Amino acid sequence: xxxxxxLAACSGAPEEVIRISxxxxxxxxxxxxxxxxxxxxxxxxxxxxxxxxxxxxLASTYIDDSELxxxxxxxxxxxxTLSEPLYNIFSMSLEVSWxxxxxxxxxxAPLVDLWGFGPEKHDGRPSDDAIxxxxxxxxxxxxxxxxxxxxLRKKAALHMDLSAIAxxxxxxxxxxWLESLGVTDYxxxxxxxMRVAGSSPRGDAWRIGVENPGGGAPTLAIELGDTAVATxxxxxxxxxxxxxxxxxxxxxxxxxxxxxxxxxxxxxxPSCAFADAMATAxxxxxxKRTLELAEAQNMPVYLIExxxxxxxxxxxxxxxxxLSEHLQEEN
Numbered sequence: 306x307x308x309x310x311x312l313a314a315c316s317g318a319p320e321e322v323i324r325i326s327x328x329x330x331x332x333x334x335x336x337x338x339x340x341x342x343x344x345x346x347x348x349x350x351x352x353x354x355x356x357x358x359x360x361x362x363l364a365s366t367y368i369d370d371s372e373l374x375x376x377x378x379x380x381x382x383x384x385x386t387l388s389e390p391l392y393n394i395f396s397m398s399l400e401v402s403w404x405x406x407x408x409x410x411x412x413x414a415p416l417v418d419l420w421g422f423g424p425e426k427h428d429g430r431p432s433d434d435a436i437x438x439x440x441x442x443x444x445x446x447x448x449x450x451x452x453x454x455x456x457l458r459k460k461a462a463l464h465m466d467l468s469a470i471a472x473x474x475x476x477x478x479x480x481x482w483l484e485s486l487g488v489t490d491y492x493x494x495x496x497x498x499m500r501v502a503g504s505s506p507r508g509d510a511w512r513i514g515v516e517n518p519g520g521g522a523p524t525l526a527i528e529l530g531d532t533a534v535a536t537x538x539x540x541x542x543x544x545x546x547x548x549x550x551x552x553x554x555x556x557x558x559x560x561x562x563x564x565x566x567x568x569x570x571x572x573x574x575p576s577c578a579f580a581d582a583m584a585t586a587x588x589x590x591x592x593k594r595t596l597e598l599a600e601a602q603n604m605p606v607y608l609i610e611x612x613x614x615x616x617x618x619x620x621x622x623x624x625x626x627x628l629s630e631h632l633q634e635e636n
Contacts, residue, residue, distance in 0.1 A: 321340040322337065322338070322339055322340065323336075323337070323346045324336070324346070325350040325353065327353075327357075329361065329475065329495060330357075330471060330472055330495065330496060332472070332496035334353075334357070334479075334493075334494060334495045334496075335493075335494045336349075336483075336492065337491065337506065338483060338488050338490060338491035338492070339488075339489075339491070339504065340488075341490075344486065352482075353482070356482065357479075360390065360475055363391050364391060364394065364467050364471045364474075365471075366466050366467075372387070372388060373391065373467060376465065377464050377465055379459070381458075381459050381460065381462055382458060383458060384457070385456060385458060386454075386455060386456050387455045390474070390478070392450070392457070394467055394578065395411075395450060396450060397474075397576075397578055397579060397582065398467070398582060399445060399448060399450065401582040401586055402445040402446075404586075404598075404602075405589075405590065407445065408556070408558065408587075408589040409445075409469065409582055409585055409589070410443060410445045410557035411448075411465050411467055411469070411470070412443040412444055412445055412465055412466075413466070413555055413557040414443075414465070414466040415442045415464060416440070416443060416555045416560050417466075417553075417555055419431050419435060419436065419439045420562065422555070436561065439560060442462065442463065443463070443557060445557075447459060447460040448460070448465070469581065469582060469585040470578050470581050470582040470585075472495045472497075472577075473533070473535055473576070473579070473580060473581025474581075476494070476495050476498050476499060476500045476533065476577040477500060477576055477577045477578050479493045480493045480502065480577075490503030490504045491503065492505070498533070498535045498536075498580070498581050499513065499533065499535075499577065500532070501529050501531070501532065501533075502530075502531045509528075510528035511528065511529050512526055512527070513526070513527060513529060513534060515527075515536065515569070515571050515609075516536070516538075516569070517609075517616070518568040518609055518616055524616070524618065525607065525618070525628070527627040527628070529573075529627075531575070532573050532574065532575060533573070533575060533576060533579075534572070534573055534577075534580065535571070535577060535580035535583070536569060536570065536571045536584060537554075537569070537570050537584035537585050537587070537588040538568055538569035538588065552564075554585075554588050557589070563589055563591070565591035565592065566592070566611045567588065567591050567592045567595070567609075568616065569608065569609040570587040570588050570606065571584065571608075572587065572604065572606055573604075573606075574604070574605075587599075587608075592610050595608060596608070596619060596621060599621035599623070600621055603622075604621060605620075605621060605627065606620060606623070607620045607627075608620065
């Protein structure tokens, strides 16, 4: 969802630039860093791949014996001990759910499947009765976390899916690992979600571009310091029936795809996991409610809304410093 626009290092730069890439979580990752010492690209990639495989084993719904799937199969009402990463993800997920009034809900998978956007694709709008039945099997408020120990119990037979926050958490974990190796200048990207720190290979700020929902050149290029960026949009995955367009973004509160005009949401935050989850929630909430919450929480948020005249950008006050004077005047 984001196009990162960093340039190759100038010849004769005092520090070596390392770039590694690979596959994880059903998508790809890219890491670029300025080498502070004797780090070797091959060894960095080997270690990072190992950590990402281990993380997948915790949080994936596609690995049958993952910790998450074992938790999904666990008996209702019984406390289950979690690994530290999974406990942290659940804790942040519930925080975002409460903050957004249920617009973000990691139990929404039955509705996603029902509408044909899950692993088993199918066409057609489900019946109202089918939607009502699926709604009985979701609800973030049916998840209980122990505040003293890393434990969780389900109050119903829930199917929990962390795909709307896991990539962001993986980015954060990789960034923290790089920092533990003494790396201060890096970009970590997984499936479009990213986190940057320090300087780019050019020696100045990292620059990223926000994808244009209508195609073509990026809508916006911004310079970033030490922060994370996540973008969510509904303009790629959808189906049409009887002239009605059904988005893959499902509102957990109604059981139906969103019907508003918000096409893309970009969120900045120190935590990529939090930005990832909030971008999904804002995509559900729509322009007006998103801007209200972003202003109340002082969140940097950039929106692209589809109108009859084309795509129009909106943004929160906290995002304004990242914009050129021209774009500020347009808003």
